Amino acid sequence: MFLVNWFFDVLGWIGLYKKSAKIVFLGLDNAGKTTLMHMLKDNIMQIHEPTLHPTMEEIEIENIKFNAFDLGGHKEARRLWRDYYTTVDAVIFIVDVADQERLEESKKELNSLLSCEELRSVPFLVLGNKIDKKEAVSEEELRTIMDLSFTTGKNEKSKNGELRSIEVFMCSIKNRMGYKEGFQWIGKQLK
Numbered sequence: 001m002f003l004v005n006w007f008f009d010v011l012g013w014i015g016l017y018k019k020s021a022k023i024v025f026l027g028l029d030n031a032g033k034t035t036l037m038h039m040l041k042d043n044i045m046q047i048h049e050p051t052l053h054p055t056m057e058e059i060e061i062e063n064i065k066f067n068a069f070d071l072g073g074h075k076e077a078r079r080l081w082r083d084y085y086t087t088v089d090a091v092i093f094i095v096d097v098a099d100q101e102r103l104e105e106s107k108k109e110l111n112s113l114l115s116c117e118e119l120r121s122v123p124f125l126v127l128g129n130k131i132d133k134k135e136a137v138s139e140e141e142l143r144t145i146m147d148l149s150f151t152t153g154k155n156e157k158s159k160n161g162e163l164r165s166i167e168v169f170m171c172s173i174k175n176r177m178g179y180k181e182g183f184q185w186i187g188k189q190l191k
């Protein structure tokens, strides 16, 4: 009973209780994917052993599977990711908003994912991470730089089933701020 409550708490907290999904964390190296995976793990008492792989991590909580892939120049990760992406239900794309020099590279990576036919109807949550750093750009600046001015809406579910939902949430994974709202939004987009 205690375990059941625990799962309810964690998945309820991130808006994914009773959902079944494969969620993938993507982004350049150093964006914060591993830190986010660890934050989830720390909140979870019993998880399947993570798959140890230099470029891919995996955890499972009940019916939710989280995978993280590095896309920052790792050929092996890209190959693994390509084998995997036809079955993905949601993408969480993490951007280091304090690393202004790499925002353009992040944008290119995001755009190439957004143009993938296989991901045409997959919801995308863009997490602008590291807002605790003084170099961090604002949400407005991030949206401008990354061409994300028109998004679904933070309280919305995409109205047309054909249209992909996409939204930006700013966060500091280190300070455990902001990403919960992002997960809750992604929870709403899943069936």
Ligand SMILES: Nc1nc2c(ncn2[C@@H]2O[C@H](COP(=O)(O)OP(=O)(O)OP(=O)(O)O)[C@@H](O)[C@H]2O)c(=O)[nH]1
Pocket: 027, 028, 029, 030, 031, 032, 033, 034, 035, 036, 070, 072, 129, 130, 131, 132, 133, 171, 172, 173, 174, 175
């Ligand atoms: N200030 C700050 N640092 C953060 C935050 N999130 C992650 N970091 C730091 O950013 C660095 C990279 O984080 P990782 O989680 O390893 O990033 P990654 O995307 O998994 O990167 P690779 O493993 O290199 O692909 C680490 O030193 C983290 O401690 C944050 O919210 N704020």
